[in-house]
Amino acid sequence: MAKKWRQQLTKWITNTIDLPPDVMMDLPRITMVGQLHIYIENHRGLLAFTDTELRLLLKQGQLLIKGEAFVIKTILPEEILLEGKISQVQFLNE
Numbered sequence: 001m002a003k004k005w006r007q008q009l010t011k012w013i014t015n016t017i018d019l020p021p022d023v024m025m026d027l028p029r030i031t032m033v034g035q036l037h038i039y040i041e042n043h044r045g046l047l048a049f050t051d052t053e054l055r056l057l058l059k060q061g062q063l064l065i066k067g068e069a070f071v072i073k074t075i076l077p078e079e080i081l082l083e084g085k086i087s088q089v090q091f092l093n094e
Contacts (some may be wrong), residue, residue, distance in 0.1 A: 003018050011039060014026055022051050023042065024076040026042065026059045027042065027059070028040055028041065028042045028043055028056075028058055028059075028063065029041040029042055029066050030063075030089070032035075032086065032089070035067070035085055035086045035087070036083065036084075036085075036086070037073070037081060037082060037083040037084075037086075038065060038080075038081075038082050038086055038089070039080070039081050040056060040063065040079065040080050041077070041078060041079050042059065042078055042079075042083075043056040043058055043063065043078060043079075043080065044056070044057040044058060044059060044078075045057045046075070046080070047062065049070070050067060050070070051068070051069060051070050051071075051084070052067060052068060052070065053065070053067075053070070054072075054082055056080065058091075060093070061091055061092050061093045062091075062092040063089070063090070063091060063092070064088070064089075064090045064091075064092055065082065065086060065088065065090075066086075066087055066088040066090075067084050067085045067086040067087045067088070068085040068087070069085055070082055070083070070084035071084060
C-alpha cells in the first residue's frame with residue numbers, strides 16, 4: 001500500500017512541478033534513430049551482449065534489443081549507445 005501511495009505522490013509531484021517523468025520516476029530514456037542506433041539512459045547494468053542481442057537491467061524488469069551487427073559505441077554506468085540493424089525492442093517484466 002505504501003508503494004502505491006509513493007507512486008501516486010511521485011506522479012503528482014512530477015506533473016505539478018513539470019519535471020520529466022524519467023527523472024522523477026527513475027524510468028529509462030530511450031532515443032532511437034531509425035533502425036541504425038539506439039541510445040538508452042538510466043539503465044541499471046548490462047546483462048548480456050552479442051552481435052544480435054543486447055539485454056539491459058532496468059529498475060522494473062529488463063530491456064531486450066534484437067537485431068544484427070551490433071556494436072557498442074559508448075558505454076557508461078547509466079548510458080549506452082548501440083549501433084547496428086535494430087529489428088526489435090522489447091520490455092520484459094520482472
